[in-house]
Amino acid sequence: xxxxxxxxxxxxxxxxxxxxxxxxxxxxxxxxxxxxxxxxxxxxxxxxxxxxxxxxxxxxxxxxxxxxxxxxxxxxxxxxxxxxxxxxxxxxxxxxxxxxxxxxxxxxxxxxxxxxxxxxxxxxxxxxxxxxxxxxxxxxxxxxxxxxxxxxxxxxxxxxxxxxxxxxxxxxxxxxxxxxxxxxxxxxxxxxxxxxxxxxxxxxxxxxxxxxxxxxxxxxxxxxxxxxxxxxxxxxxxxxxxxxxxxxxxxxxxxxxxxxxxxxxxxxxxxxxxxxxxxxxxxxxxxxxxxxxxxxxxxxxxxxxxxxxxxxxxxxxxxxxxxxxxxxxxxxxxxxxxxxxxxxxxxxxxxxxxxxxxxxxxxxxxxxxxxxxxxxxxxxxxxxxxxxxxxxxxxxxxxxxxxxxxxxxxxxxxxxxxxxxxxxxxxxxxxxxxxxxxxxxxxxxxxxxxxxxxxxxxxxxxxxxxxxxxx
Amino acid sequence: xxxxxxxxxxxxxxxxxxxxxxxxxxxxxxxxxxxxxxxxxxxxxxxxxxxxxxxxxxxxxxxxxxxxxxxxxxxxxxxxxxxxxxxxxxxx
Numbered sequence: 032x033x034x035x036x037x038x039x040x041x042x043x044x045x046x047x048x049x050x051x052x053x054x055x056x057x058x059x060x061x062x063x064x065x066x067x068x069x070x071x072x073x074x075x076x077x078x079x080x081x082x083x084x085x086x087x088x089x090x091x092x093x094x095x096x097x098x099x100x101x102x103x104x105x106x107x108x109x110x111x112x113x114x115x116x117x118x119x120x121x122x123x124x125x126x127x128x129x130x131x132x133x134x135x136x137x138x139x140x141x142x143x144x145x146x147x148x149x150x151x152x153x154x155x156x157x158x159x160x161x162x163x164x165x166x167x168x169x170x171x172x173x174x175x176x177x178x179x180x181x182x183x184x185x186x187x188x189x190x191x192x193x194x195x196x197x198x199x200x201x202x203x204x205x206x207x208x209x210x211x212x213x214x215x216x217x218x219x220x221x222x223x224x225x226x227x228x229x230x231x232x233x234x235x236x237x238x239x240x241x242x243x244x245x246x247x248x249x250x251x252x253x254x255x256x257x258x259x260x261x262x263x264x265x266x267x268x269x270x271x272x273x274x275x276x277x278x279x280x281x282x283x284x285x286x287x288x289x290x291x292x293x294x295x296x297x298x299x300x301x302x303x304x305x306x307x308x309x310x311x312x313x314x315x316x317x318x319x320x321x322x323x324x325x326x327x328x329x330x331x332x333x334x335x336x337x338x339x340x341x342x343x344x345x346x347x348x349x350x351x352x353x354x355x356x357x358x359x360x361x362x363x364x365x366x367x368x369x370x371x372x373x374x375x376x377x378x379x380x381x382x383x384x385x386x387x388x389x390x391x392x393x394x395x396x397x398x399x400x401x402x403x404x405x406x407x408x409x410x411x412x413x414x415x416x417x418x419x420x421x422x423x424x425x426x427x428x429x430x431x432x433x434x435x436x437x438x439x440x441x442x443x444x445x446x447x448x449x450x451x452x453x454x455x456x457x458x459x460x461x462x463x464x465x466x467x468x469x470x471x472x473x474x475x476x477x478x479x480x481x482x483x484x485x486x487x488x489x490x491x492x493x494x495x496x497x498x499x500x501x502x
Numbered sequence: 503x504x505x506x507x508x509x510x511x512x513x514x515x516x517x518x519x520x521x522x523x524x525x526x527x528x529x530x531x532x533x534x535x536x537x538x539x540x541x542x543x544x545x546x547x548x549x550x551x552x553x554x555x556x557x558x559x560x561x562x563x564x565x566x567x568x569x570x571x572x573x574x575x576x577x578x579x580x581x582x583x584x585x586x587x588x589x590x591x592x593x594x
Contacts, residue, residue: 056570164590167588168586168588304558
């Protein structure tokens with residue numbers, strides 16, 4: 032029998048606010064353990080949490096960027112469970128009235144992955160296990176999170192990957208999170224089930240917790256799919272449970288049988304008051320959103336005529352895309368700039384992290400100046416590329432590396448004279464060419480190009496050379 | 503009516519181990535408690551009328567860092583912890 036894969040993702044996005052969600056302790060990664068803590072984030076009796084205004088603002092930004100409706104009234108709830116990572120024995124989250132609902136992310140294929148809702152919540156502490164003992168660091172306790180929950184619309188590990196990459200990109204564009212997987216600032220829980228091809232009835236699902244690598248997430252989905260199918264084919268029944276993915280063996284193991292929502296005994300947190308928003312407030316935030324990667328991608332391909340492959344590279348990181356946008360001001364042909372970025376500039380940056388940061392010595396206006404010289408025909412591409420490499424190394428403007436005479440270009444008359452001289456001086460090469468050796472012409476071309484100091488147009492010179500020789 | 507399955511589920515979540523003979527007793531006792539609490543249902547309360555719960559909204563803190571407590575102060579309540587951490591010894 033053939034099966035359909037059904038996947039839903041719950042993604043936790045750590046917000047890059049300065050402070051925690053319910054107190055003014057620093058929201059900072061990598062501090063000494065238990066140094067960003069206070070009685071509120073430790074849940075001491077008698078303390079009162081107060082919601083961080085910025086968290087609400089970021090949640091609305093995220094919601095609007097993900098095509099959600101924003102609820103005018105939302106509330107905080109308590110999710111009860113007992114574990115050392117939660118000193119209060121409950122996590123403050125949103126269950127009944129989350130801040131955003133009914134959104135979607137559109138994949139390249141045009142398929143929309145629906146977002147059921149987005150809610151705000153606090154992160155739990157970090158547990159370190161050593162020799163069977165547990166060490167608890169509450170610095171992460173109370174760090175603000177958004178949880179973005181999809182409908183079970185994802186039907187392959189590739190779609191899951193694309194969804195997550197897009198989500199990551201959008202969150203970075205709107206500036207609410209760095210989404211660094213290696214620091215755990217974005218991680219997801221994956222719900223997987225299979226059903227007979229075309230069937231409407233969903234199968235029993237398993238949930239893989241805490242995936243913090245896109246590659247492993249995809250592998251975990253593929254592994255679970257096969258495991259489910261094998262159990263069903265052998266007449267067995269899938270057990271609804273929570274799993275952990277083991278990268279070493281590319282397999283999953285059981286953590287616990289899955290709690291039902293009612294086991295968490297969700298109820299309204301009486302310590303926190305309603306969040307009441309106005310339409311004006313939401314519109315103001317909507318107007319402050321930057322152009323999103325999807326919109327930029329469409330503009331680059333449809334309006335600028337950039338290839339899809341190149342457009343993907345340009346929009347992947349906001350810093351790159353912003354740089355491109357400001358470097359193309361006033362240009363007719365923006366492809367020169369996109370080629371420079373994807374070519375010479377990317378080659379000068381070794382890692383993905385460097386590309387993401389995109390801190391280069393050459394300012395966008397300097398690239399703009401270079402591209403304008405090319406556009407106006409004052410500088411040919413050859414010299415421009417050479418100048419660009421020097422510009423990137425030094426941060427100096429193009430005028431430092433090309434002389435007045437370089438920018439004058441070279442007349443056809445001058446080129447013709449050079450070609451005639453070259454033909455006279457290289458009789459052997461001419462003979463070789465006439466006897467059918469195409470390569471011989473390249474040698475002649477090279478010597479003339481050298482003489483023009485790169486200013487000549489190779490095609491034009493080749494044409495002139497052929498004209499002289501054939502005569 | 504509380505069911506036998508509900509008793510077992512609650513016992514499991516509470517890490518309580520009930521003998522077969524205790525299950526029915528626990529079920530009856532819990533039923534009694536729930537029925538007692540059900541008396542509250544008779545009170546006619548509309549939550550919208552509770553002023554404290556509805557008149558206050560949007561109590562926020564500004565996103566500005568204030569100094570946290572020093573680590574030793576934070577760990578004071580757990581005898582100083584271990585290596586800067588709260589420490590839970592392995593138990594069997």
